[in-house]
Amino acid sequence: MVRPEAEKLIQRASAGERLTTADRRYCISYLTATRPELSNIAMGDIFGVTEAAIRLDLKKIREDKAKLIREDDIGLVIADIALTFERQVQDIERSKNKSQIGSRTYLEHCRAIARMQVERVQLLQELGFYPKNLGNMTVNKFEYRAVVTKDGSVDTRRVDMGDVIEVAVEEPKQLMAPATSVEFDDNGNEEGDE
DSSP, rough: OOHHHHHHHHHHHHHHOOOOOEEEEEEHHHHHOOOOOOOHHHHHHHHHHOHHHHHHHHHHHHOOOOOOOOOOOHHHHHHHHHHHHHHHHHHHHHHHHHSHHHHHHHHHHHHHHHHHHHHHHHHHHHHHOOSOOOOOOOOOOOOEEEEEOOTTTTTEEEEEGGGOOOOOOOOOOOOOOOOOOOOTTSSSSSOOOH
């Protein structure tokens, strides 16, 4: 919103000129951003309309802004944030270059840039563009070694404990059952069973 244009329209409305609805809403949007202390009644007096008309204008302004936000591509929103951030950092860098290195002013400029960077990351996290947890990204990994003894007991130890147990592995013994023969009758029953 261009300030001189809004101010000229407000001056014309204060002088008694009736503005179009679009111009009035443009001015109301400007006034709510620059002079939030103005009540709906005061704005109604400026534009020569009722307080109810101002409420309807404010509702329409909010609806239009909400519609624009819904239609915006998230990439454009992120780009706007990035461009605004870059402009602010450039302004601070220009001011920082005018101050003496090591001075309190120089330090405050550096702190402001660091603070802005943190705030930018937090904003992008809230928008879901960055993950919420950018902290320590290490993965805890535990390796264990299990030893099964002949008696069937199991000893489990972490590999990094240092005391590695060496176990002699024997070949497993094969257990052979004695061969038996079983005969079945015509009904599938084992012979000799009753």
